[in-house]
Amino acid sequence: MSSPFPRLCIVGAGAIGCTLAARLGTSGQPVSLLARGNTLAALREQGVRLTDLDGTHQVAVRAEADCAALGEQDLIFLCVKAPALAGLLPGLAPLIGPETVVVPVVNGVPWWYFHGETGRFANERVEAVDPDGTLAAALDPAHLLGCVVFITAEVEAPGTVRSGNPHLMILGEPDNRLSPRLEQVRALIEGAGIEARATDRIRDQLWTKIIANLTSNPLSVVTGATLEEIYGEPELRQVAGKILHEALLTAAAYGARVSIDPQSFLDLGAGMGAVRTSMLQDHEAGRPLELAAIGDAVLELAGYQGLAMPVTRDILTLARCRSRHRPA
Template structure:
């Protein structure tokens, strides 16, 4: 199966690299600095204390998806519509598009631009770009995929690459669960500059996270979403399983890049306003990250 990864950042390079290492034909579409490094010496895939060089094709423009039977869409949430429009003319009519983005509404937004179905995917992995064309894996790696119409072939492809994946009709519910986790961790990790394990031990942080979860839960319930059972315990327990992980928001802020805060805590704030539900803690975190972005800019 020919695979294209649109948005070869940490998530895209990790899954694309695993698929390519297992023998799939993979093209990574991303920034020039990463693509140039990948073309020169392959993708560096660092995991389990070892670094593997993986031969994989690279492209810097959206026509890199041409001919792909499976497209992993991994761009930042704020770029969804623009990149979708760039990609649309190059998609095969029968290509399956999997949306591996943060947030809960990206698959719908991308589907509206493409005029075709897009499959939501909840991604549970800790990764970062350690340098040009160099992805570092910190933990986990499971995928929860909505029905695709080609479930058996896609699951077999992922299994051959050692990727744990399953299909669920409630992928959107899982994405809401992941949204709650991101709302609790991302901004706080970015603003404190701390990895999860150290961050959660700071006095007051756990209480703030509980407040975030309570607001998110109220908004989800009012939206008709049943969050995974034990969501609070799952949130508070994540720090122990990923103690050294910095959030993607922290990584973006450190590198001076726009964050996805408006699609995380900001999404909860906006939906809360629509539903008449107050979300003061989420609003404060969104505002502080926006302020931090402004400070980095100038």
């Protein structure tokens, strides 16, 4: 059966982008990747290679550095870090047609968080992630499909990725409709061997992932610890637990339902094993950190509700300080 999205592009060829490309390509879906530098060269020469719980998958992809070379797409997965969005999103216009679906696969509070919301926060902007409105202006929100990704992967070499845990993606419309396109994208991902769920409450799932990132990523930069250590070692687990409770209170203030109880949440984190967070990987590689989207934006949302997050704020401060003083 032919794909409902014959023109599919993944923007960003890091750990998540390559995981998606490999799984989709293995299922027979034609995939284009927007990449650059050594990664672009590697993708053109050998395709994308993923080793996960199902084995090793190597597929040929079309790799380009220029949006104009790819032209209009039916489905786009934005697999880039939050700090790159402002410089990237306005330039993606050649990829986007009237019916193009855009799925941001990005950590942290999304710039579109308040889109489709009613009440006092209707169409507000999250200043921490979109301070001047660049992202909101660059893409009509009608194109957006919300996504929460639970994939732990690490780049071993350009275009080559390894993942040691199950893959899960949860998708939902920002206005919470169960639309036909939502089911089409869900089915496409499910057909690629990635567990995929559709929800009519995407912000509930967003908060679950936001809290997972918030309790682990900044703390990993401060300590150098893995998920197993952060959630398993008593001293670090205590700190992670304090951040967890602050974040759960903020999520509840926005009406989000986080279905996992705090102890189970911490136990699940410990069970992920010796995984280095994406932020720790970025810190060690000298790349910008996603502290604004993962941390500052949550503090901003808490502030709107009159809530303080003192432990979270302190850990973010320490992570930011350590990132400024890392070795060149």
